[in-house]
Amino acid sequence: MKRIYLDYAATTPVDERVITAMLPYFKDGFGNPSSVHGFGQAADKALDESRRSIAAGLGAKPDEIIFTSCGSESDNLAIRGSALARREKYGHNHILISPLEHPAVQATADQLAAHYGFEVGYLPVDPDGSVVEGSLSDHLRQDTALVSVMAANNEIGTLNNIHHLASDCRERGIPFHTDAVQYAAHHPLDVDQSGADLISLGAHKFYGPKGVGVLYVRPGTELLPIQTGGSQEFGLRAATENIPLIVGMAEAFRLVQEEGAARRERLIPIRDRIIDYVLENIPHSQLTGAPSANRLPNHASFVFKDLDGNLLIQVLDSEGYACSSGSACKTGDPKPSSVLTHLGFAPDWSLGSLRISLGKDTTGGEVDQFLEILPGCVQRVREVS
Amino acid sequence: MTIPPRGSRIVVGMSGGVDSSVAAALLTDQGYDVIGLMLRLWSEKEGENRCCAPDAQMEARRIAAQLEIPFYVIDARDAFFEVVVQPFIDGYGSGTTPNPCLNCNRHIRWQFLLSRAKALGAGVIATGHYARIRKGDDGKYQLLKNLDPEKDQSYFLHVLTQEDLKRTLFPLSEYTKPEVRDLARQLDLSVADRPDSQDLCFVGQDSYRDFLRKIDPSLVKPGPILDLKGKRLGEHSGLADYTIGQRKGLGIAGPEPYYVIDKDSITNSLIIGSKSELGRDTFDVDGINWIEGESPTGPIDADIKIRYKSRTVPGKISPHSGDQAKIELREPLPDITPGQAAVFYQGQICLGGGTIRKEGR
Numbered sequence: 001m002k003r004i005y006l007d008y009a010a011t012t013p014v015d016e017r018v019i020t021a022m023l024p025y026f027k028d029g030f031g032n033p034s035s036v037h038g039f040g041q042a043a044d045k046a047l048d049e050s051r052r053s054i055a056a057g058l059g060a061k062p063d064e065i066i067f068t069s070c071g072s073e074s075d076n077l078a079i080r081g082s083a084l085a086r087r088e089k090y091g092h093n094h095i096l097i098s099p100l101e102h103p104a105v106q107a108t109a110d111q112l113a114a115h116y117g118f119e120v121g122y123l124p125v126d127p128d129g130s131v132v133e134g135s136l137s138d139h140l141r142q143d144t145a146l147v148s149v150m151a152a153n154n155e156i157g158t159l160n161n162i163h164h165l166a167s168d169c170r171e172r173g174i175p176f177h178t179d180a181v182q183y184a185a186h187h188p189l190d191v192d193q194s195g196a197d198l199i200s201l202g203a204h205k206f207y208g209p210k211g212v213g214v215l216y217v218r219p220g221t222e223l224l225p226i227q228t229g230g231s232q233e234f235g236l237r238a239a240t241e242n243i244p245l246i247v248g249m250a251e252a253f254r255l256v257q258e259e260g261a262a263r264r265e266r267l268i269p270i271r272d273r274i275i276d277y278v279l280e281n282i283p284h285s286q287l288t289g290a291p292s293a294n295r296l297p298n299h300a301s302f303v304f305k306d307l308d309g310n311l312l313i314q315v316l317d318s319e320g321y322a323c324s325s326g327s328a329c330k331t332g333d334p335k336p337s338s339v340l341t342h343l344g345f346a347p348d349w350s351l352g353s354l355r356i357s358l359g360k361d362t363t364g365g366e367v368d369q370f371l372e373i374l375p376g377c378v379q380r381v382r383e384v385s
Numbered sequence: 386m387t388i389p390p391r392g393s394r395i396v397v398g399m400s401g402g403v404d405s406s407v408a409a410a411l412l413t414d415q416g417y418d419v420i421g422l423m424l425r426l427w428s429e430k431e432g433e434n435r436c437c438a439p440d441a442q443m444e445a446r447r448i449a450a451q452l453e454i455p456f457y458v459i460d461a462r463d464a465f466f467e468v469v470v471q472p473f474i475d476g477y478g479s480g481t482t483p484n485p486c487l488n489c490n491r492h493i494r495w496q497f498l499l500s501r502a503k504a505l506g507a508g509v510i511a512t513g514h515y516a517r518i519r520k521g522d523d524g525k526y527q528l529l530k531n532l533d534p535e536k537d538q539s540y541f542l543h544v545l546t547q548e549d550l551k552r553t554l555f556p557l558s559e560y561t562k563p564e565v566r567d568l569a570r571q572l573d574l575s576v577a578d579r580p581d582s583q584d585l586c587f588v589g590q591d592s593y594r595d596f597l598r599k600i601d602p603s604l605v606k607p608g609p610i611l612d613l614k615g616k617r618l619g620e621h622s623g624l625a626d627y628t629i630g631q632r633k634g635l636g637i638a639g640p641e642p643y644y645v646i647d648k649d650s651i652t653n654s655l656i657i658g659s660k661s662e663l664g665r666d667t668f669d670v671d672g673i674n675w676i677e678g679e680s681p682t683g684p685i686d687a688d689i690k691i692r693y694k695s696r697t698v699p700g701k702i703s704p705h706s707g708d709q710a711k712i713e714l715r716e717p718l719p720d721i722t723p724g725q726a727a728v729f730y731q732g733q734i735c736l737g738g739g740t741i742r743k744e745g746r
Contacts, residue, residue, distance in 0.1 A: 384503070
């Protein structure tokens with residue numbers, strides 16, 4: 001059975017060109033960039049070039065790029081690092097986030113609340129899952145340490161207007177973080193245009209390797225390291241740099257800049273075909289998240305009433321199609337997704353969620369095949385749900 | 386059981402134990418398109434049901450990965466509570482000793498699993514049970530005892546219907562348990578030496594008695610211990626703490642040992658008596674499942690088994706009104722326990738069975 005992967009929002013395969021770029025640094029170019037000798041210097045050169053390359057892609061300066069081990073770590077460093085630094089410096093105790101953040105942000109904020117005495121506030125979102133425009137000023141406090149709003153939601157694909165939020169924060173001198181792990185895999189991101197002070201990226205969402213990420217840090221942003229040790233990454237992230245993965249991330253990100261527009265242009269009509277087809281051919285279905293204009297170009301997400309979403313994923317997998325669902329979990333625990341619950345979906349809808357996310361090489365033919373079997377699978381699962 | 390064509394899809398109910406793992410391995414080896422499915426069941430303590438606890442799940446996942454078959458976990462907690470745990474609690478509440486495994490087999494391990502298997506494109510399920518299915522000359526499916534009498538699980542499977550049997554495979558039916566363990570070792574399955582599951586899967590570390598007390602303290606209240614004439618001999622700690630035929634732990638001295646003869650849930654009394662007063666040769670069963678699909682028209686002779694581990698005793702079954710029957714045993718048995726199943730056999734064939742009824746004494 002030929003398997004078709006439609007879960008690129010979960011992770012992507014590493015691009016051949018990225019593998020080629022990485023390979024020399026596993027063996028021959030294995031040096032430690034901190035070493036004095038030639039091996040170290042060669043590794044340091046690769047590190048520096050990668051940093052420059054990513055900085056260029058973001059319209060940033062190289063020393064604003066901190067390499068981490070993943071998007072989640074970048075979120076942790078941004079949230080915990082700036083909350084603790086701001087408390088130390090200004091006595092601030094309030095963290096303001098959107099209620100639909102990735103667990104890497106949400107759980108970090110929760111921990112800061114449970115163990116460090118911070119208070120977590122939530123911005124209102126509209127039914128599409130976008131933070132309500134103009135709502136920020138009502139929720140900011142004198143002691144707000146930072147604001148974090150994701151650029152694009154992983155589960156429902158909705159985009160946020162980061163530029164507006166960041167400008168409002170800027171006016172008040174409050175650092176603004178955005179988790180752009182999903183967003184930056186598709187859209188160009190310029191740090192000055194966006195205005196965010198802290199931006200999280202993860203390589204494996206855009207055909208780079210797993211285990212490497214970036215936190216962009218605007219100069220002047222107060223930040224305490226959360227992993228201490230050596231003085232790597234400008235003292236913000238101790239650890240011998242993982243050169244092969246960093247090189248891979250830089251190459252993958254360069255390819256996003258180079259090919260991103262073409263990828264988007266090709267995927268948007270396929271995505272819209274999925275949305276139209278599903279809503280038209282599957283009874284009791286709803287799109288979750290924003291309509292086409294304001295969602296990730298590769299992302300279509302739905303809920304189906306009275307359907308066991310977990311079983312649907314399993315049935316689709318057994319038919320050869322790999323998709324996911326916000327609430328699906330391999331341990332068989334059907335908790336409704338907190339995102340869908342927050343958006344007001346009752347369990348009879350939210351437990352039946354499906355996310356289809358396309359890749360740069362997904363063909364229209366593959367999607368047509370998938371759409372052909374989907375209504376029947378939904379029907380079969382509904383019969384036993 | 387109709388042997389499905391090679392390559393067709395079969396769902397194997399996997400528990401992470403040696404039996405279901407070997408069943409999956411055998412079918413995979415025979416060229417079937419096997420999907421491993423684990424049902425997530427309700428447990429007193431979240432995540433501790435022994436049939437699907439995290440470590441059992443990890444084992445099953447490991448076996449599936451080794452066999453290169455897909456493995457999925459399906460949530461059945463609500464259904465399991467409703468059709469297995471609640472009736473178990475209610476049964477004790479009415480002074481019987483229910484066997485929850487029977488409801489589980491009927492409603493969860495078959496009905497529920499079969500429906501999910503169907504959604505997954507599999508017309509047939511397989512389990513690691515020790516019993517045999519045969520298609521008779523009349524086209525009906527028969528449930529037979531396992532060849533190895535030491536490990537015959539037909540007692541628990543008497544609840545299956547023709548439709549269930551038609552869609553079920555028991556890949557271990559030709560093997561003994563030691564042979565299955567050997568097979569697991571030969572196949573290099575890490576579960577070869579996993580101990581057999583025991584006790585009630587949904588009750589935590591404590592006994593079922595503690596479980597009942599926690600669920601509903603009013604179920605297990607102290608009350609009088611009476612002899613057959615109604616004379617009060619002492620106090621019991623709660624009817625659920627005793628089983629019919631029990632001798633130890635009564636704490637009452639007498640000229641000869643006392644045995645539990647009956648439990649009267651209406652007056653919350655425990656009835657005890659001497660060994661000669663214990664035992665019956667006649668009782669009623671209801672909720673009978675006749676595997677053939679219909680009840681015999683008149684009385685039949687059969688061997689009757691009143692507990693999984695007890696020997697079979699010859700007797701006569703006289704069906705009456707729907708799914709009920711009167712059972713007359715050739716000899717009295719001391720531990721005929723309301724709530725447990727009486728299962729009927731003719732030779733190797735399991736005819737079906739029903740629940741031993743509580744009766745007014």
